[in-house]
Amino acid sequence: MKMAAMKRVLLFTSLLAAPATAAVDPLQLPVRSVAAPAAAPIAPPATLQQPQAERPPIPPPLIESTARQIEAQSRGDYGAMDRLTQLPSSVLPTGSINRQFDHPNAARGQVQPFVVRFSWDPMLVMQLRTPVNLGTRIYLPDWERVQEPIWNTKPWSFEVAKIAPSKLMVIGHAAGDDTMVTVVGSSGNTYTFYVRAEGFNANTTPDAIAVVEASSPGPTPGSSLTPSNFAPSIKGAPPAAEPLDFPYRWYVKQDSDRDIAPDRVFRLGPYTYFDFGTRAATMTKPAIYAVVDGVETLANVETKGENGQLMRVDVVESDFALKSGDRTVCVKYERAPRAPAPQEAQRGTLAALFKW
Numbered sequence: 001m002k003m004a005a006m007k008r009v010l011l012f013t014s015l016l017a018a019p020a021t022a023a024v025d026p027l028q029l030p031v032r033s034v035a036a037p038a039a040a041p042i043a044p045p046a047t048l049q050q051p052q053a054e055r056p057p058i059p060p061p062l063i064e065s066t067a068r069q070i071e072a073q074s075r076g077d078y079g080a081m082d083r084l085t086q087l088p089s090s091v092l093p094t095g096s097i098n099r100q101f102d103h104p105n106a107a108r109g110q111v112q113p114f115v116v117r118f119s120w121d122p123m124l125v126m127q128l129r130t131p132v133n134l135g136t137r138i139y140l141p142d143w144e145r146v147q148e149p150i151w152n153t154k155p156w157s158f159e160v161a162k163i164a165p166s167k168l169m170v171i172g173h174a175a176g177d178d179t180m181v182t183v184v185g186s187s188g189n190t191y192t193f194y195v196r197a198e199g200f201n202a203n204t205t206p207d208a209i210a211v212v213e214a215s216s217p218g219p220t221p222g223s224s225l226t227p228s229n230f231a232p233s234i235k236g237a238p239p240a241a242e243p244l245d246f247p248y249r250w251y252v253k254q255d256s257d258r259d260i261a262p263d264r265v266f267r268l269g270p271y272t273y274f275d276f277g278t279r280a281a282t283m284t285k286p287a288i289y290a291v292v293d294g295v296e297t298l299a300n301v302e303t304k305g306e307n308g309q310l311m312r313v314d315v316v317e318s319d320f321a322l323k324s325g326d327r328t329v330c331v332k333y334e335r336a337p338r339a340p341a342p343q344e345a346q347r348g349t350l351a352a353l354f355k356w
Contacts, residue, residue, distance in 0.1 A: 098131055098200040107205040116207045120214035125192050128170070131206040132197045135159075135171035138210045142166055142258075145186035154179040158195065164255045172197025189214065247334040257327045260286040262311075265320075265331055271312050272320070273304075274331075280309035286324040290315045 072079070104113035107129075111117050118126045120141075130136040140146065144166045152160045158179045159171045170181060174197060181193040191212060198206055248265040252258055263277040276283065285303075288311060289296040299313040299320070313320075320331040 096200045098134065098202075098206075100131075100202070100205050104205055107207075110205065110207070113205055114208035115211070116209070117211045117213065120189065120191065120212050122190060125194050126210065126212070128193055128195045128210055129198050129202070129204060129206045130170055130172050130195055131202075131208065132172050132175040132199050134206075134208070135169055136195070136207050136210055137163075138168040138170065138193070138212065140166040140168070140183070140185060140191065140212050141214045143187070144189065144214070147184045147186055151182040152179055153181075158197070165258055167255070170195050175199030248331050249334065250329050250331045252329055257329055259283070260322055260324045260327050261329045262322070262331075267316050270316060271314055272316055272318070274311040274313075274322070275305075276309050276311070278307070278309070280305075281307040284324060285311060286322040286327070286329070288313055289321040289323065291319040291321055296321055 101114075106113045109116055116128070118124065128136055128138075146162045146166060146168065148162065150160050150162065150168070152158055154177065157172060157174045157177045158181075159169075159173070160181050161169050163169050168181075168183065170193070172179075172195065176197065176199070178194065178196040181195055183191040183193075185191065193210075198204070246264070246266045248267075250261055250265065252261060260283070262274040263279075264275040266273050266275070274288065276285065285308075288299045288301055290299045290313065291297075299315055302312045304310040304312055317333055319333050322329040322331065
């Protein structure tokens with residue numbers, strides 16, 4: 001017991017005698033580096049596998065290929081065409097049908113669906129709505145003759161063509177565009193049109209036909225022919241007293257026949273005269289047949305007047321047929337010829353017609 005107590009006393013005494021220990025700064029403690037675990041190496045991204053394009057087969061030798069084609073074509077096999085993938089625009093529908101033609105309603109200013117009518121005036125500008133790429137036909141008066149050139153202010157967007165002596169066609173190729181068209185007739189009348197091209201989705205019924213009405217400045221083709229303005233068409237015509245007689249009417253079956261129709265037909269003494277006016281210098285004159293009891297006989301023709309504008313036959317009081325190719329004009333003789341009007345007696349004279 002005493003020994004144990006002595007040991008405790010000695011231990012306590014040694015502790016009191018030991019020097020004081022300085023405070024330890026935790027920041028001054030040595031740091032032991034710990035190695036981080038090695039990261040696994042990053043593998044490069046896997047390369048995407050692109051589908052390999054199939055190489056076209058090697059064509060057979062030219063001679064062998066030609067021989068095979070000849071053999072196949074002799075059986076009627078000319079090969080297939082994949083046109084849907086190569087040329088879709090040429091075979092697929094465009095979807096641009098103008099549905100206004102299905103159930104049409106007359107638009108404002110139209111006398112019936114698609115038809116507009118004008119009364120000509122030299123100061124009038126006739127307004128037209130033309131369906132794009134379909135066009136509008138313009139009918140001038142039957143007695144009128146379209147003179148070329150025809151003025152079109154936008155020829156790159158619109159086509160204007162003469163399709164008959166008194167008919168025109170206007171076609172617009174760009175929806176939303178417009179143009180001015182000016183036509184001069186053989187009568188001296190000027191016809192002015194404002195044309196607007198409208199697309200298939202327009203909400204107004206377009207003008208497919210335009211009819212122009214005007215009074216004839218001279219005799220109307222197909223009616224009784226008069227010598228109005230006749231003498232002035234012959235240069236240097238002296239006055240004379242012998243009147244002309246105009247007992248004829250002429251008729252045509254189709255518009256193209258008018259190309260060979262005379263301007264006037266009259267009788268003077270033992271002769272019948274056919275006047276072709278200023279056209280005589282450039283036109284191919286028709287053959288003239290006298291029609292008696294339904295039988296046609298080729299008439300003996302003499303050419304007279306300025307530029308050969310008059311054709312004279314030694315047949316009177318007869319019907320006639322004028323023919324050139326497939327064109328025919330029928331000239332009917334009126335059995336009760338009328339007396340010439342005073343102005344006809346002044347203008348239409350033998351001396352005024354010929355330079356003998």
